[in-house]
Amino acid sequence: MSERRLETDVLVIGGGLAGCFAAVRAKELNSDVTLVEKNYVGKSGCSHYARDFMVFKEDWGDNFDEWMQQFSQIGEYLADRRWDEIILRESFQRFRDLISWGEPFYKKDGTVGFPEPGEEPFRLAFRKTKYRRTAVISKFGARHKMLIARKKVIDSGCKILDRIMITDLLEKDGRIVGAAGFHTRTGEFYLIEAKATVISSGGLGFRSARYGRQFNAGEGMTMGYRAGAELTSMEFGQGMYVVKECDTVTVDGPVAEIGQKRDRVTNAKGEEFLKEIPHIPINILWAIEFHKGRGPIYHEPYDVDREKYREELKKYNETAEAPIITMLDRAGLDIFKDRFEQYMAFDGTFYTGGLRINTNCETNVPGLYAAGDAAGTNFTGTTYAALGSGTAGASVTGYRAGQQAVEFAQNIKDFKINEVEVAKYREIVYGPLQRQGGFSPDHVLMRIQQTIFPYEIRIVMHEKRLQSALTMIEFFRDHFVPNLRASNAHDLRSAHEVRSMVLGAEVMLRAALFRTESRGWFYREDYPRRDDKNWLKWVLVRKEGEKMKIWAEPVPREYRGDTSLPYEVRYPLQYGEE
């Protein structure tokens, strides 16, 4: 098959919001920029499905200390407060950047448009509960927000390469000097030599069931790991309930917005086991209910106005998210008349864990930067802090990563790799195409999902079960991955995703075994309480030779909150039977 070789100052891998920001910023600083995406920049990445943008501004009445306190508390004192401050402080400027790119937002009067610099947009304020106080978010006004971003990237003068899947980073003298991959339709080999590289390719999603996260396989994190980059907080993952008949979505978002006071959720015995729905631990509480043998779990019919709901949903549809009305109608589900069953889906690691970076978005490997969900900022600690924090985080980290990558690139002269190395990368990329027999990526994908997704593995965790899952993943690693076989470029993509997911699963499970406590969304049945004495720490993972090294680093003292508070006050989220 033919090959393409390119050279660039800054290579950005992954064209969601973080990647677009990185590319645009790097270009602003007069760099030569190439943005590659395994799908299509403009319709891929989680950002395409995002609806909210968290924007903080003191002039609009936001209280800095209150927000910081919220991140700390919801993140259960593992939130990195340096990043919390940066993301809060810079969210407004990135919001303005988006408007300057031509991104519409909802205005205060409910119309869609372009708010003036001093004008507060429409912002949805959350009801104040003991779990959440100040989350105030604005809303994107266009469904195709990422096509607007694509246009900005192109108009800036960056080069976009769609349908290029990057599989491995190029290494030279302990630095990263670009990446290798292939075109997922033509199969062409791509070698892109770069002075600096930004990974913005999203979370480790195991091609999850959840809407908007289904294409994420964590390739950026795992290729970084293989090149020596440290990963942080990979034990934290997210599970959420989905509607059985439309098994990629939840339907409660719009309901909360139009004033549903309380979701009524009942177990098999008809008991309403959620007396008050806190925002954060709800998924854990559901999973525990299943675990106790009290499934199936039903959501009782909503008692909000049906027409209002459909109107709100239409707005959802116009600006992002799933076409929920269509989906519900096709499933024959009337959520105002019928109770509907929901069950658990595991998302993978988003929001918090990923490639460990400093506040300049540098990893520990020279020439390698990370942004968005691929980056481990720890800014929301163990959980998901606020709606719109993903897009705000992606924008802020993307911008910073682009800027720093340019600074690094300016001092790099030698970034060419030799032909022996090129042949090595070609071998890795095409390996699965050259095998005669072996295992199909579809088979291995199914086996990974069946190992990771059951609620009792990664949502209600226990050493024995984590260990048994790890045993299977090790088998996949040793037996399936070296024998993956693909017969065309499309399946080659799946093969490399599977290769990434197996490694990512091993990192995740080992990190989960390592943290012997429960915290936030991380629930260990065998260690059901927080252990402030031993575990106000971040878990880190790094490749050492062929071994996976895992260790913990204490969070700075000033991040730990008031440790003298009684447990129930310090941790308003309770797992049920503590």
Added chain:
Amino acid sequence: MPIEKIDTERCNGCEICVDGCPMDVIRFDEEVKKALIKYPKDCIACYNCEEDCPVGAIYVTPQRGTMVPPAW
């Protein structure tokens, strides 16, 4: 499979769905100049194609239906 059909009578060959599919399920059939469901096994029911189709040629069912154990 979530993506059930692309109506070739209606399809105008604009390729919006071919570009927009995040799972590379849809390809372009050069011979007849229409979109083609090539790898339905990988469809994730994201609705990009159906929502963006200018002529309403695509139908997607809302259930992926294979990999999440129901937990009870």
